[in-house]
Amino acid sequence: MTDNTGAEQAAQRRAVQKLRMPTPRVWADIAVLLTLAVIGLIGFQPSFGGYSFLLPALGGLAVGAASGIVASMYRLTLVPTILVALVAYFLLGTALAVPQQAFLGVLPSLQSLTSLTVGAVFGWADIVTLSTPVGAPQYIPVVPYVATWLVALVSVSLATRWLSARPRTAWRFGVALIGPIAIYLASILIGTEDPFQAGIRGVTFGVLALIWLGWRHQSAGSVSEEASRRLRARKLTGTAVVIVGAVLLGGGAGFWMAPAQDERFVLRDEIEPPFDPLQYPSPLSGFRHYTKQVTDDVLFTVDGLRNGDVIRLATLDSFNGKLWNVTGADASTGGSGSFRLVGRSLPEQTFVTPDARRDVVFTIGDYADVWVPSVGYPESLDFIDGAASGATDNLRYNGSTGTAVLTSGLREGDSYTIDATVQSVVTAADLAEVPIASVELPPVEGSPDVVTSKAQEYAASASSPAAQLEAIRIALATQGFLSHGRASDSVASRAGHGADRIVDLLERNQMVGDQEQYASAFALMARSFGYPARVVMGFAPEIADGQAVEVTGDDVTAWVEVAFDGVGWVAFNPTPDETDIPQDQTPKPQSEPQPQVRQPPRADTDDEDLLSPVELEETDEDDEGAWFILPGWVYVLGLSILIPLALLFIPMFVVGLIKARRARLRRSAPPHHSVAGAWEELVDQFSELGYDVPAATTRTGVATHLEDQVAGERLVPLSSLATATDEAVFSGQEISAERSEAAWSEAQAAVEAGRRGLNRTRLFVARYRIRSARDWAKRISTKKTGENGTG
Known part of the structure; x- marks a missing residue:
């Protein structure tokens, strides 16, 4: 009776030890760090022009903090902690950041998961280039969501695992403050010239951080009650002095030394927004300007063209009933209106029957516009003379249309050299059996x-x-x-x-x-x-091979x-x-x-x-309609089921690949090492099945320890296999390939024997385990337990 009671108490103690709850001191650290993060994130208000960002921002803070706390309670290592946090990020992010894309209001959809990914990567660039208040694209709220999620996850993990297990020194607290400080700085850098409650937020942030640093120590237990009261009184007095000093000095310094509003440093003033060609008239709408007003004016001179070459100015693939224009960047990321900042080297064109042009030199005359005259699909563009030679930072290029723009505009005297690939001439006979390519273009509107x-x-x-x-x-x-x-x-x-x-x-x-x-x-x-089909505007001058040609308005086409x-x-x-x-x-x-x-x-x-x-x-239209035969909710429901399954089984698949590669490398080694590899594979697989494998002991000792854990009816003579492996490794004799294969067969048989009788849960969990990671986690856990026990 006494033995049973003792065993039950020991099991209860082990269960309590496994679930490590944060101490009151750790909860206080978490509360301070999250409060500081909230003070910082409020600074996003000028960018969004309101408080719509608070739901994703506070939601991200809660999701990240909860992930860190749960991972700490269950003593998860780094990789499982990241997986838990990512799963929570995607499962809850839809309802918090992009609810308009959710299925049934809260469930993730393919569109919402895409927004959560794209917003986390590209939203930072968009939020500093779009005009405020920022309202589009729909993934913009993901920026405050992912920022607070990451800061809360890191800050809580530091508080529960690092600060709680080590001396509470000031520099460690300073490291823990990096996350909230980063949020505070981010809210300033991506904000506007109008700060949001800068004085109040700055003083509050500083006071709270200083108080937290000052109260990081607790009174020693051996100190008398009288001394403890005196120490507490001194701390309270010091805290009051810090608060008063921070308010007076910090507030006064902020008032007298703060830069003027127009001198405030924000990224959106330093970063030039993407070139938007829709802000300019359609080049084709100015066609008659060339044919009637600058007919004989020399717009530019070109050297290096061949007979029959044409000069490309702009490519237009969107028609709205009034005119042809480029596709807006918001309608298609790969459309004719998407121009990217480039250097001298330009993206290579692959969808072309190539014919090379090298060292084609353009010298600008009376032409003055942002559209850069070029030939074919340029591979490099190098300014060599004139004012534009220092303006390569303003060069933008669309690789799908071969069109370049210089946002600062071309001026008389500018000169540049182009290496390009042009489309070879194709005859009607060549195209007789060639199908039309599948290319995404914007739909035509208003065609008569x-x-x-x-x-x-x-x-x-x-x-x-x-x-x-x-x-x-x-x-x-x-x-x-x-x-x-x-x-x-x-x-x-x-x-x-x-x-x-x-x-x-x-x-x-x-x-x-x-x-x-x-x-x-x-x-x-x-x-x-x-x-x-798309319309191209350019020039078609009469060209003689090897001679420079002056291009006039009359050459427009x-x-x-x-x-x-x-x-x-x-x-x-x-x-x-x-x-x-x-x-x-x-x-x-x-x-x-x-x-x-x-x-x-x-x-x-x-x-x-x-x-x-x-x-x-x-x-x-027939094929397009076939895709929509099923109702849209069927696809959404299917994706909502497939995505959680992918989160469950993809890690299993990755771990399986790692294990298969490990076994393949060991088995393909020379026979001498392959026999030892068979034993190592056996030990690894037993560990991954949940058996206790001792470290730093002999193969015979490991075999005896494992045999004690296997039920009698499944007993496998591991000791003999360990002895045979030792003999093969240390005897110095030549090992045949047949003996190596036999060792692998015996090892696999022993592993299969170890599997029999295990429940399904244990076998399923084994699919996610890798012994090297498990041993590392055990060493970390043992080290922490030793430190806590010593303390």
Whole structure:
């Protein structure tokens, strides 16, 4: 009876020891650190223009703190602690940071999990480049959530594991304060010129931190009650002095020495926001400026081009019914409006049939704009002369369209050299069997009905995509007439390329216009078939190989590029050459259908894939509709189930890979080491199954210890296997491959015997264990227990 009672008490003591509850002193440390973090995070208010950030910020603080406390109570090591914190971050982050993306209001969805990841990585850059108050994108609230989650996790872990187990020195407390200080500084740096309660927050933060540092020691137990009262009184007096001094000195210094509002340092004033081309007029809308106002002006000089080359200025893939423009960066991260800061080397273009151009030199004349004239897809751009030579920090590039911009603008005298890849000329025969590439482009809006009807009329006899596009190009080029609307033109041609101008072009008895209208009409017709088409504006001067050419406004042109799978963006030039426009009759179609394909404005241009040439786009709306046959909630429910399963089984899969690699390396070693590796693998697997494996002892001692833990009916002669391993290792004899394989077979049989009879929970947990990590955790736990016992 006495023995049973003693065993029960011992089991209860072990259970209590396993669950390590924080002491009152540790709870006080946690409360101080979290309070300091709250004082710091309130400084986010100017960036958000209100208190909407408090829910994700305080939620992140609670999630991080709870993760740290739970990990400390269950004595989890570093890796399990991180896993617990990450699981809590993703499971609770949806409801706290992006509730509008949640499934049923609180459950994670694929969109919310993506926002929690993207916001943690890219939200910091967005919050200092977007104008305040920051309200978009939707993942912006993830910034205060992830910041407070991380600070709370680190601060609580330090308080429960580090401060509680070591002497409470001032420098250790200073290390614990790094997290709250980081939050405080972050709220200042990503804020605005208007501080939020800077004096009150600063003094409160300083006073609380100083009091905490001053009261870090407790009175010794051996001190008399009288001495303890005197010491407490002195501490209270000192604390009062600290508070008064901090308020008077800190507040006064803040009032007299604080910088002026316009001198306040915040990152958003130092970091230039991403270039937004939508703030500038569409380059194509200024087409007539070149043809009528700067016709003979030398815009720039180019040296190094070949006959047939064209100069690219801007690529436009979005149509809103009024004009063609670039895609806004908020609509597509890989669209034509997404420009990234680059250096001399530019991203390499892979979606192209390449033809190299080297040392093409541009020298700016009367041209003055942010769009950088270039050729093909530039691989490097080096300013060599003029004012722009020191402005490479302002160069931005879109790798999917081959378009560069200089935010400070080009000026007369600027000069730069380009190495580029251009799209090789492709004939109609080359494209006869080539499918259209699958490329993501923004949808066309406001396209007139006449575009679709005319496209079907022109391409009625064609079957392949290339044949349809060539038929449309020939119809426009042979039935239409060219006019820039100059006084010298026989028929006036109205400017513009919106829906009304395209209706006017296609419904009149005579099609009259210039590259602006024909390129817009052709691109809309190609889009009506579902083909990825974009409009390119540039210049097509007459070029003689090896000679420099002066580019004037009269050389301006526009063409259309269509993406073909495995080929690249192929150029089509639908603009007619005929300028003699009949006055009284409907013109007859020209009888010379140029058999050769497209051709950009008499040049082979470059092409590039907005994404990459993926699978071909064989169907249109029918295939798109098939994806939405099931209700949307079915997909959301499926993802909500799959994501927790992934969090459960992916770590198991990773641990399994580590174990398999460990066994493979041991088994593939030379036979002498392979036999020893078989024993090491046996011992590791027994440890991972939960058996107690003694350290720093002989193989025979380990075998005897393990045999004592295995039930009688599953008894395995591990001692004989240990003896055989010792003999193989220390005998110095040659070990055959057969003996090595036999050792591995015996070891695996012993492990299987050790598995039999274990419950399912123990076997399941073994899948997550790695012996090296388990031994490390045991050493850390033993060390801490020894230190606490000594204290």
